[in-house]
Amino acid sequence: MLGAVQPFLLEKEYEKNPDILQDDIRKLKEWLKTQPHLPGELLTDLDLIITFHSCDNSAQVTKQVLDLHYTLRTLFTTLFKDRDVDQRIINSMNTVLLAPLPTPTVKGYRAVFCGLLDPDARLFNFADVIRTTMMVLDLWQYAEGTWPGFVIIIDMNQASLAHIAKLDIMILRQTLYFLQECMLVRLKEVHFINAPSFMDKLMMLLKPFMKKPLLDMIHIHETGSQELYKFIPKKAFPKDLGGDYKNKKDIGDDLIHWLQDNKQFYIEENKRRVNEALRPDGKKTTIEDLFSIQGSFKKLDID
Structure with a gap:
């Protein structure tokens, strides 16, 4: 990869x-x-x-x-404007691991693993983490093309209420809107692993911005549960988690170098934006307009 x-x-x-x-x-x-x-x-x-x-x-x-x-x-300028592999992205990647897993899931889908590398909540910047996540996913998809399905794994190990307190509601809303309405994947499953005692508080934050199809995809696995391996082979995971992949620190370092080696990709991608002044109907689209739209353009796939 x-x-x-x-x-x-x-x-x-x-x-x-x-x-x-x-x-x-x-x-x-x-x-x-x-x-x-x-x-x-x-x-x-x-x-x-x-x-x-x-x-x-x-x-x-x-x-x-x-x-x-x-x-x-x-x-969504915080997430997508003038993206570059700058220090804030590198800091984010040293704090949170955003790893495309090399082994497909049981059903042949591609999966990304997300989890903390550094538990210090003071280093956790939610907007930068989402910005970095989108950069990793864009490059990965450009390298591999279409996927039969896409799976997100979020490891809650080392997460604390201090991390939850740093979730920016507007960024959270924008992220979930993008994911559900127009992210260019066939989303199949979302797994939270090593769920903490405050998992209910996190879900309370998420649910107002999630439609039923996405809610129905979510699987929550408690610490020590083997249920996840019915979906994703254990060998797919980092060695730190009992898998056959590299350890998390090495994966993170490799990903940083990968993004740095492909800076030109982001220079070109930054040009792919909308010019509202040229919209055929003459009506400029705003964030307020989008969030007031009912219904869904893109159907989420549920197994």
């Missing part, structure tokens, strides 16, 4: 997804020409394949999700 990232060969993507036709992507490119506010000229065929796949190959949903995806990347 690590190393210089090259766009995934399109031929491989079409082999992986025989139900996606080149003509589907051609039609999306033609549609993008009618949407001057979107960064259509900067989007590659791989970007469109990933989006189309994440939307269950629906052209109509793909158009809505493409618009919302890049609109949110423009409006």
